[in-house]
Amino acid sequence: MRILIMGPPGAGKGTQAARIASFCEIPHISTGDIFRTEIKESSELGKKIKSYLDTGKLVPDEVTVMVIKKRLQQPDCSRGFLLDGFPRTIPQAEALDGILIGLSKNRLDLVINISVDAQVLLERLTGRRVCRNCGDTYHILYQPPQKDEICDRCGGDLYQRSDDTAETVSNRLDVYQRQTAPLLEYYQKRDIVQEVNGELSIDQVFKEIEKVIRSID
Numbered sequence: 376m377r378i379l380i381m382g383p384p385g386a387g388k389g390t391q392a393a394r395i396a397s398f399c400e401i402p403h404i405s406t407g408d409i410f411r412t413e414i415k416e417s418s419e420l421g422k423k424i425k426s427y428l429d430t431g432k433l434v435p436d437e438v439t440v441m442v443i444k445k446r447l448q449q450p451d452c453s454r455g456f457l458l459d460g461f462p463r464t465i466p467q468a469e470a471l472d473g474i475l476i477g478l479s480k481n482r483l484d485l486v487i488n489i490s491v492d493a494q495v496l497l498e499r500l501t502g503r504r505v506c507r508n509c510g511d512t513y514h515i516l517y518q519p520p521q522k523d524e525i526c527d528r529c530g531g532d533l534y535q536r537s538d539d540t541a542e543t544v545s546n547r548l549d550v551y552q553r554q555t556a557p558l559l560e561y562y563q564k565r566d567i568v569q570e571v572n573g574e575l576s577i578d579q580v581f582k583e584i585e586k587v588i589r590s591i592d
């Protein structure tokens with residue numbers, strides 16, 4: 376199955392994507408995670424894109440498309456994949472269509488759109504903590520670790536993403552409205568968008584998503 380999970384920053388894409396990937400046994404491909412790894416490793420690409428992530432601007436389409444094209448060629452994508460955070464612009468969506476044709480893969484089967492009110496998003500992002508070692512995501516109120524600032528899964532340190540400050544979050548929400556929200560129409564025309572209420576609890580949101588996936592399987 377080829378799935379795209381969409382929604383504004385903090386909607387819960389990464390949180391739900393981890394569960395969906397395990398439920399469907401497909402790889403979770405997050406451009407944000409790929410970029411953060413490159414930055415952590417101080418690679419050439421990482422140095423080039425750091426300022427975009429720190430300020431909440433989109434990395435240029437040509438860079439992002441190149442990264443995704445390489446990732447989709449990996450053998451683990453043969454049974455499908457779950458995209459999180461890509462595409463984020465209409466040119467990226469058009470490029471994805473071209474990449475899938477080039478790799479003789481079918482189009483996306485499903486777009487899950489998670490909607491959440493802007494005020495809730497701000498609270499979620501400023502309270503988010505991420506494991507420096509394994510990337511697991513927590514929230515100081517809604518999904519706290521058992522021990523303060525320590526990952527339950529691997530014991531790694533938890534940190535706050537550099538783009539989770541109130542100022543950068545507000546830029547990211549603005550960028551989302553201007554550049555990414557119009558993409559929904561692109562996929563609505565194909566009749567593959569399913570809406571999910573992201574304001575329910577993490578478990579309840581996943582139940583809704585599971586229903587949607589079963590209905591098209």
Ligand code: AP5
Pocket residue numbers: 382383384385386387388389390391405406407408410427428429431432433434435439459460461462463467499500502503504512513514515517518538547573574575576577578580
């Ligand atoms: P990216 O990493 O994709 O960030 P984002 O889209 O802004 O989304 P987030 O990861 O912040 O939120 P999420 O929806 O995954 O929420 P999460 O599950 O963590 O992109 C970062 C940057 O990379 C971009 O700004 C850009 O610079 C660049 N980039 C990436 N892709 C690009 C592209 N295609 N083109 C160009 N540039 C690109 O949840 C958030 C918090 O809420 C967590 O603490 C979680 O525990 C909590 N939570 C989740 N669900 C619930 C719930 N139901 N109830 C209560 N709390 C919840």
Ligand code: MG
Pocket residue numbers: 388389390405407
């Ligand atoms: Mg995410």
